[in-house]
Structures are given as structure tokens and as C-alpha cells.
Amino acid sequence: MVTRNRSVWLWLSIVLIASMLLASCAAPTPQVVEKVVTQVVVEKQSVPVEVTKVVQQEVTKVVEVSKVVTATPLPPGPKVGGTLVIATTAAVDSLNPMAAVGGLWPLQFIGGTLVSKDPATGKIVPYLAQSWTVSPDGLAYTFKLREDVKFHDGSPMTAEDYAWTIQQMLNPEKRSYCGNVAYQGVKSAEAVDKSTLKITLATPNFYFLNTMAGPGCGEPMSKAYAEKAGDDLAKKPVGVGPFKFVSWEPGVKVVLERNPDFNWGPSYTHGGPAYIQNIEYRTVLDQATLLAAVESGESHWSYINNTDSVRVAKTGLARIQQVTLQGNIHTLMMNVEHAPLSDIRVRQALGMAIDRDVLMKVVESGIAAPLAGALTSTTPGYCAEADALGFTYQLDKAKALMAEAGYTPGPDGILQKDGNPLELTLTYLSWKEKLATVLQEQLKALGVKVKMNTGETGTLIGQITKGEHDLAPLGWEGPASVLFMNYDSKTVGFANAARVKDPKLDTLLETMMGTTDAAVNAKAACDAQKMILEQAYGVNLYASMMSAAASNLVEDIRWPAGSILYLFDAYFK
Amino acid sequence: MTGIWANAGHLLMWDVMTKFVLRRLLLLIPTLLGIILMTFAMFKLTPGDPAEIMLQGKGTPQQVAALREQLGLNQSVLVQFGRYVWRLMHGDLGLSFFGGFPVRDAILARFPSTLQLAAAAMAFALVAGVSLGVLAATARHKWVDNLIMTLALGGLAIPQYWLAAVFIIVFAVVLKWVPVLGGSGPKYLILPAICLGLSPAASLARLTRSSVLDVLHNDFTRTARAKGLAERAVILRHVLRNALIPVFTVIGLWFGALLGGSVFVETAFGRPGLGTFALAAINNRDYPQIQGTVIFGAVFVVLANLVVDVLYGFLDPRIRQE
Numbered sequence: 001m002v003t004r005n006r007s008v009w010l011w012l013s014i015v016l017i018a019s020m021l022l023a024s025c026a027a028p029t030p031q032v033v034e035k036v037v038t039q040v041v042v043e044k045q046s047v048p049v050e051v052t053k054v055v056q057q058e059v060t061k062v063v064e065v066s067k068v069v070t071a072t073p074l075p076p077g078p079k080v081g082g083t084l085v086i087a088t089t090a091a092v093d094s095l096n097p098m099a100a101v102g103g104l105w106p107l108q109f110i111g112g113t114l115v116s117k118d119p120a121t122g123k124i125v126p127y128l129a130q131s132w133t134v135s136p137d138g139l140a141y142t143f144k145l146r147e148d149v150k151f152h153d154g155s156p157m158t159a160e161d162y163a164w165t166i167q168q169m170l171n172p173e174k175r176s177y178c179g180n181v182a183y184q185g186v187k188s189a190e191a192v193d194k195s196t197l198k199i200t201l202a203t204p205n206f207y208f209l210n211t212m213a214g215p216g217c218g219e220p221m222s223k224a225y226a227e228k229a230g231d232d233l234a235k236k237p238v239g240v241g242p243f244k245f246v247s248w249e250p251g252v253k254v255v256l257e258r259n260p261d262f263n264w265g266p267s268y269t270h271g272g273p274a275y276i277q278n279i280e281y282r283t284v285l286d287q288a289t290l291l292a293a294v295e296s297g298e299s300h301w302s303y304i305n306n307t308d309s310v311r312v313a314k315t316g317l318a319r320i321q322q323v324t325l326q327g328n329i330h331t332l333m334m335n336v337e338h339a340p341l342s343d344i345r346v347r348q349a350l351g352m353a354i355d356r357d358v359l360m361k362v363v364e365s366g367i368a369a370p371l372a373g374a375l376t377s378t379t380p381g382y383c384a385e386a387d388a389l390g391f392t393y394q395l396d397k398a399k400a401l402m403a404e405a406g407y408t409p410g411p412d413g414i415l416q417k418d419g420n421p422l423e424l425t426l427t428y429l430s431w432k433e434k435l436a437t438v439l440q441e442q443l444k445a446l447g448v449k450v451k452m453n454t455g456e457t458g459t460l461i462g463q464i465t466k467g468e469h470d471l472a473p474l475g476w477e478g479p480a481s482v483l484f485m486n487y488d489s490k491t492v493g494f495a496n497a498a499r500v501k502d503p504k505l506d507t508l509l510e511t512m513m514g515t516t517d518a519a520v521n522a523k524a525a526c527d528a529q530k531m532i533l534e535q536a537y538g539v540n541l542y543a544s545m546m547s548a549a550a551s552n553l554v555e556d557i558r559w560p561a562g563s564i565l566y567l568f569d570a571y572f573k
Numbered sequence: 574m575t576g577i578w579a580n581a582g583h584l585l586m587w588d589v590m591t592k593f594v595l596r597r598l599l600l601l602i603p604t605l606l607g608i609i610l611m612t613f614a615m616f617k618l619t620p621g622d623p624a625e626i627m628l629q630g631k632g633t634p635q636q637v638a639a640l641r642e643q644l645g646l647n648q649s650v651l652v653q654f655g656r657y658v659w660r661l662m663h664g665d666l667g668l669s670f671f672g673g674f675p676v677r678d679a680i681l682a683r684f685p686s687t688l689q690l691a692a693a694a695m696a697f698a699l700v701a702g703v704s705l706g707v708l709a710a711t712a713r714h715k716w717v718d719n720l721i722m723t724l725a726l727g728g729l730a731i732p733q734y735w736l737a738a739v740f741i742i743v744f745a746v747v748l749k750w751v752p753v754l755g756g757s758g759p760k761y762l763i764l765p766a767i768c769l770g771l772s773p774a775a776s777l778a779r780l781t782r783s784s785v786l787d788v789l790h791n792d793f794t795r796t797a798r799a800k801g802l803a804e805r806a807v808i809l810r811h812v813l814r815n816a817l818i819p820v821f822t823v824i825g826l827w828f829g830a831l832l833g834g835s836v837f838v839e840t841a842f843g844r845p846g847l848g849t850f851a852l853a854a855i856n857n858r859d860y861p862q863i864q865g866t867v868i869f870g871a872v873f874v875v876l877a878n879l880v881v882d883v884l885y886g887f888l889d890p891r892i893r894q895e
Binding site for chain 2: 085087091093094096098099100101102103172173174175177180184234249250251252253282283284285286288289292293295296298299456457458461462465493494
């Protein structure tokens with residue numbers, strides 16, 4: 001009987017194996033994505049905006065073609081040579097700009113952008129585009145491209161290449177990070193002629209050129225090369241930048257070499273080919289190993305923890321570069337849809353109960369800048385006037401405001417109203433644990449019981465977009481458009497964690513975004529920042545700083561806030 | 574007649590081994606099915622929306638909805654599981670969320686480096702562990718034995734990531750004997766292999782010691798000595814062959830641990846491999862990459878254990894009779 005059962009099981013197993021083998025012999029069904037949903041995206045993002053001025057005159061004042069095109073001869077001093085090693089924790093996933101995220105790091109040196117940001121002044125200047133115009137409604141940007149730009153394979157860069165690149169990134173089937181993030185709000189791109197590129201936005205965005213000056217995503221691909229290379233494009237990219245691709249050892253390094261034909265650098269550079277002969281981009285996932293690489297002199301440029309900057313500087317091998325991040329990186333968002341945060345007095349009291357000096361000392365070891373206003377001082381669109389309306393630490397005044405709002409301290413020191421203790425949930429992402437802990441303690445001093453809520457990022461993002469939180473320390477990096485993301489009523493359920501629906505604020509933010517007039521933009525941005533502070537929609541904590549170690553062997557590595565690593569003029573001493 | 578009986582015995586052994594191997598292969602199927610089910614369940618039960626994660630929380634609700642549709646996340650769990658198994662049977666581990674590359678190709682490109690590291694670590698562990706274990710057993714209760722066992726205890730207790738950091742500081746930053754930034758050549762293998770292999774070496778030293786001590790007092794060992802064989806020959810020819818059988822068993826188990834431990838070591842030493850691949854995937858919450866690595870790793874460990882079991886069957890006739 002036992003032998004018979006064994007035989008039955010044996011035969012059943014053989015039949016199962018055979019059926020699975022037969023099934024796997026069938027042609028695999030490729031993953032096919034059939035639906036295009038661009039239309040839905042466009043509809044939802046359309047916003048009626050008032051535009052008051054045509055800016056053609058302003059644009060022609062900014063651009064002077066003769067200064068842009070001519071490359072200045074190599075000044076005496078910098079010699080060509082050397083291999084610059086850059087090590088960061090960003091893992092290179094792909095070298096296809098359509099697909100890359102971590103790969104955008106080395107790609108920024110291989111490619112170029114339509115416009116660039118002058119690291120000294122922060123102004124947008126021409127780069128691959130020699131001039132541009134903006135339509136009166138702010139929806140159409142027409143770029144006149146330089147005609148001397150060549151891809152690394154020798155073929156000329158045309159408007160058709162640029163338009164094709166942007167169209168590929170906007171194609172939802174490509175699931176492009178650049179398309180979803182950098183080109184968010186772009187409706188289409190077309191080549192008007194060989195050297196004229198027209199980009200049409202779904203909604204006006206005053207800061208669009210800021211985005212176009214950003215690293216990696218804004219670069220063109222050669223259509224002919226990409227179509228010929230197919231999947232190999234991810235392993236062998238071709239760009240128009242000062243450095244050409246040489247090799248990629250996945251998980252180890254990407255090697256680039258100087259492009260001797262590069263003669264179209266932006267106006268703040270010497271314009272011509274780079275001085276550095278090779279770049280070696282290394283991924284080092286472990287922060288301790290990264291620090292060891294800096295301290296041993298093997299890495300010439302790396303991000304480091306702010307707290308390690310003093311130690312690295314003492315080695316004498318590297319100098320520390322620090323930038324204040326743009327945007328509103330650390331803002332305590334208060335969900336105004338939840339009582340008692342719907343009461344402005346409660347929000348103001350919370351703002352006054354936070355001691356920013358202690359916060360910066362404990363969380364960032366003092367390496368941060370206080371942030372009174374809604375934006376950091378390096379942010380395009382920052383309004384210094386608005387800072388005066390920001391919160392300062394005044395615990396007594398905060399307690400008085402809570403009393404005015406009807407809250408009295410209970411026997412345990414926790415404020416209560418109508419017998420209900422004041423309890424708020426603080427939802428935070430795991431890497432903000434220290435910040436959240438200090439906030440909890442500081443709000444406890446006011447008499448607020450803070451319940452901590454953290455966990456997996458995806459879950460928390462879901463909770464915040466659904467408005468299940470009371471308080472959440474969040475923020476975005478970028479120009480003043482982050483205010484639109486954080487506070488416009490159209491972004492509730494997305495980035496508006498405060499869930500603010502203020503028609504007056506909406507008008508200001510949409511004017512700020514939709515105008516093409518710099519003066520109108522500046523006023524709207526300033527007024528919006530003042531209103532955000534007056535209404536206490538968010539408590540701004542501090543401005544994050546980032547530190548990097550730049551080897552003393554290399555000169556002129558420029559790293560301005562919110563921008564790429566500038567190596568156009570870098571050289572080995 | 575002797576030849577006939579010898580051939581018959583040989584045929585009988587192969588018949589037993591074939592059944593043994595077939596039996597183990599068939600047991601592989603429910604194991605693999607269980608692994609597939611668990612990795613799929615892991616994906617479904619992990620909190621967070623994959624579409625939101627892919628867009629890094631910066632997508633509009635419309636973009637998130639469109640991506641969910643594209644990824645087939647709106648379909649029933651059974652349909653999703655069916656499609657998942659179908660793809661797996663064709664060796665398709667999906668496309669990475671970030672980078673869009675086929676996960677299978679990326680794993681196959683990185684696996685040789687991890688295998689190289691695991692093999693080097695195992696080789697170090699075997700050589701160091703077995704030789705120290707034999708030495709400790711033959712010098713039982715002497716200072717050599719005590720020293721080796723104390724070192725073995727230390728080897729078991731020291732965490733790999735701490736050891737890696739110490740190695741880098743001492744040998745790369747201070748002494749500059751090796752570079753900090755990793756690579757894929759032989760010189761980049763030494764420190765990582767020692768770091769990864771130290772714990773198995775310590776374990777093997779202790780296991781070998783007790784196994785050798787067991788065999789040293791057996792009748793056949795006494796007989797070999799009585800026949801006048803040199804002690805070295807007794808140890809190498811008779812004792813080790815029997816003492817290493819339990820050691821062989823743990824090698825298969827250790828392979829799984831080495832694959833897992835490679836995450837710390839590869840990350841610390843900057844070696845390209847499955848470990849750093851998996852860590853980058855976890856940091857990015859790239860679920861296809863995470864799943865693909867888990868399935869690949871699990872299948873590899875199961876197959877490695879199968880090979881060890883089969884070889885064990887050849888080594889020890891008692892096993893294949895069971």
C-alpha cells in the first residue's frame with residue numbers, strides 16, 4: 001500500500017513537472033503597455049491664470065549672442081590632464097536619460113541643457129539655446145538653438161533631436177523619472193525648424209527655465225543614435241557635454257573623458273573644452289567608506305555628513321563646500337482640516353513654541369540656517385521682507401494664545417478643552433526621527449501631547465496625501481514653485497499636506513506661477529509668502545545645508561545651491 | 574566472478590543514487606513554489622503604493638492612477654499572481670522601477686562577482702577553519718587549543734560590518750596597502766573575503782575540533798596507529814575523511830549565510846555584486862529588483878544545498894540508504 005502511494009505521488013509530480021516545462025516552452029508574453037493617458041494629466045493640470053505683460057523685450061535684453069558663442073582661448077595656468085574621482089552614494093541604474101535616476105549623476109557631465117544658471121549670480125543664461133521667447137500666456141517657450149553644437153558621435157544637434165528627447169520622456173510607456181518629475185507640466189515639444197525648438201506647457205510656470213537649467217534631465221539625445229543603439233543606449237550614452245562616455249562597470253564606476261570639440265560652454269565659463277582629462281564616477285553606498293575615500297585622498301569630490309566636515313577639513317586634503325538648500329526643506333505642516341489646527345491661534349502658538357536654535361543644535365549639530373520665512377534665502381523667489389512675519393521662540397506668548405483659544409492645563413500639564421486633552425499625531429518619515437523627537441519635547445513644554453507615527457515611506461506618503469495626519473515635517477527642494485506645490489488648493493491630496501484651501505492664497509500663487517513678468521512674479525511671490533506666515537499655514541523650522549569635500553588638488557569645482565556640479569573650468573593644480 | 578559482482582555492486586549504487594537525486598529534485602518543486610508564493614505575498618503585503626513609490630511621491634494623482642493601470646495593479650490578486658508565475662517560468666524577473674532595465678540581466682551581470690566573493694570566503698573559511706580545528710583537536714587542553722577556541726569565539730562574535738570598517742581604516746586609510754574604493758579584480762578580493770569568511774571559519778574550527786576528537790578515539794583510528802602508521806598519516810588519511818563529513822553538511826548552509834552577509838561586505842568595500850544591488854533596490858524601494866534578488870538568491874541556496882546533499886550521499890553510504 002505504501003509502495004503504491006509512493007508511485008502515485010511520483011507520477012503526479014512527474015506530470016506536474018512536465019506541464020510546467022511545456023508551459024515555459026511557449027513563447028513568453030512580453031509586457032505590453034497599451035494605454036496612453038497624457039490627456040487625463042493635461043486636463044487636471046489646467047489652471048486659469050491672468051497674464052499681464054509680453055516679455056519679448058525683456059528676453060532680447062538678457063541674451064547677447066556674440067558673447068555666448070565665442071570661446072575664449074585657454075588662459076595660461078590650467079593644464080589639461082588628471083582624472084577627477086567623484087564618489088557619491090547615488091547608484092547608477094542606467095545611462096539612458098529617459099530611464100535614469102541615479103544615472104543622472106554622471107549624465108550631467110555628458111549632456112548639456114538649454115539654459116544654465118550662473119553660479120555667481122543665480123541668473124538664467126543661455127547654453128545650448130542662444131535665445132528664447134515666451135508667449136504672452138506663458139504657455140509656449142520658443143528656443144533658438146546654437147548651430148555649432150555636436151553630439152559626441154560627430155552629428156550636429158538639431159531641434160528635432162531635442163523635441164524627440166522630450167517627447168520620449170513625456171511618453172508614459174517609458175515611465176521616465178525625468179518625464180514625471182522634471183517635465184511635469186510640459187504638454188509637448190516640437191521642432192519648428194532645424195534650430196528652433198518649441199516647448200508648450202499645460203499650465204504656465206514662471207520657474208520653468210529653472211527646471212530646464214537642472215542637471216541630467218534637460219539634456220538632448222541624438223535621435224538617430226538612440227534608434228540605432230536600442231537597449232545599448234542605457235550602457236553607451238552619447239551627449240553634447242564637455243565630457244564623453246568611455247566605459248561603465250556596473251556597481252563600480254563610470255569613466256568619462258574630455259570632449260576636445262566642446263566649444264559652446266555658457267557665458268560664465270571659458271567656453272571651451274574642459275581641463276580635466278578624465279572623470280571617474282564611483283558609487284559608494286556606505287557613508288563610512290565614502291568618508292574613508294575622502295580622508296585617504298582617493299575621492300576628489302564627495303558629499304559628506306555635515307558633522308564630518310570639521311574632521312575632513314583637519315586632514316588638510318580637502319576643503320569643505322557648503323550650500324543652503326533651496327525651497328522649504330524643513331517645514332512643520334499643520335493639517336488645517338483637523339481641529340484644533342483649524343484655529344489660527346493654535347497654529348500660531350505651535351509656531352512660537354518651537355526653539356529653532358535647539359532644534360538645529362540637536363538635529364544638525366548646529367550646521368543649518370534658521371528659517372523664519374517660507375523659503376530659504378538661496379531660493380529663487382525668496383522674499384526677505386516676509387521673514388519679519390516669521391515665528392520666533394516665545395513660549396509664554398504661545399501659552400497665552402492657547403488660553404485665548406480656550407485651552408487650560410490639566411493635572412498632568414497637558415492642555416485640555418471641554419475635558420478633552422490636546423493630542424496631535426506627528427507623522428514623519430524615518431530619517432526625520434531626531435527632528436520629530438525634539439519637536440515632540442518642545443510641544444510638550446507648551447502642553448501638547450504629541451503621538452509619534454512613522455513607518456514605511458510608501459505608507460506614510462499614502463496617509464499624508466489622504467490627510468490622516470495632524471502634523472508632518474515635510475518640505476520640497478526647488479524654487480518658489482514649491483509654495484504652489486505645498487499650499488495651492490489644487491494640490492490637496494498630492495503635495496499640499498497642510499490641506500490649505502484659501503482662494504486669496506490660490507490667486508497669489510497662481511499669479512506667481514502664471515505671469516511672465518518678473519516684477520509681477522516677485523510681488524506675487526512675496527505676498528504669498530507673507531500670507532502663508534500670517535495665516536500660520538506652516539511653521540518653518542530651519543534651512544538644511546549640505547556639505548561636500550573638494551580635494552585641495554583640484555581648483556574651480558563649483559557647486560552652487562540647487563544646481564549641478566560645475567566642472568567646466570575645474571583643473572588639477 | 575569477482576568482476577561480475579563488482580559491476581553488479583557498482584550498478585546497484587548508481588540505481589540507489591539516481592533515486593536519491595530524483596527524490597531530492599522532486600522535493601525542489603514545492604520548495605520553489607513556496608518561495609515564489611512568499612515573494613509575491615511580500616510584494617502585496619508591503620505597505621505603500623508601488624506607483625507612488627516609482628514617482629517618488631512627486632506624481633499627481635492622475636499620474637499615479639495611470640501608472641497603476643500600466644503596472645496591472647488594478648487587476649485581481651489572482652490574476653496578478655498568475656501573470657507573475659507565468660513570467661517567472663520564462664525567466665522574466667520584471668523591469669526595474671528605476672532604470673527600466675530587465676532585472677534578470679542585471680542580476681546575472683552581478684552574480685559572478687558575489688559568487689567569486691562567496692567562493693573566496695568559503696575557501697578561506699575551509700582552509701583556516703579546518704586546519705585550526707585539527708590543530709586544536711590534536712593539541713587538546715593545551716594552550717594552542719585554548720588560544721584557537723578563544724579566537725574562534727571572537728570570530729563568531731565580531732559583526733562583519735564593524736570588521737569591514739576596521740579593515741578599511743587600518744589597511745586602506747592608514748597603511749594604504751589596498752585602495753578604499755572597490756573594484757572587481759583579485760586584489761580587491763582579499764580583505765572582503767577574509768571579512769566575510771571569518772565567521773564561517775570560526776564556526777568550522779569549532780566543528781572540526783569536536784568532529785576530529787570524536788573520530789580520534791574510534792577503533793579504526795586505534796587500528797591504524799597499531800599498524801605503525803605515522804600520526805600525520807593517521808590524521809590525514811583516516812581521521813579527516815570521517816571527521817569532515819559533518820563539516821561538509823554545514824557548507825551548504827553557510828552558502829546561504831554568505832550570500833546574505835555579502836550585502837554588508839560588498840557595500841562596505843564597494844564591490845559590485847548582488848549585495849550592493851539588493852541594497853540599492855531596498856533604498857529605492859524598487860520592488861521588482863528586491864523580489865528578483867530574493868528569488869534568485871533563494872533558488873541558488875536551495876540548489877547549492879541540493880548539490881551538497883547529493884555529494885554527501887556519495888561520501889556517506891549510510892545517507893543514500895535512508
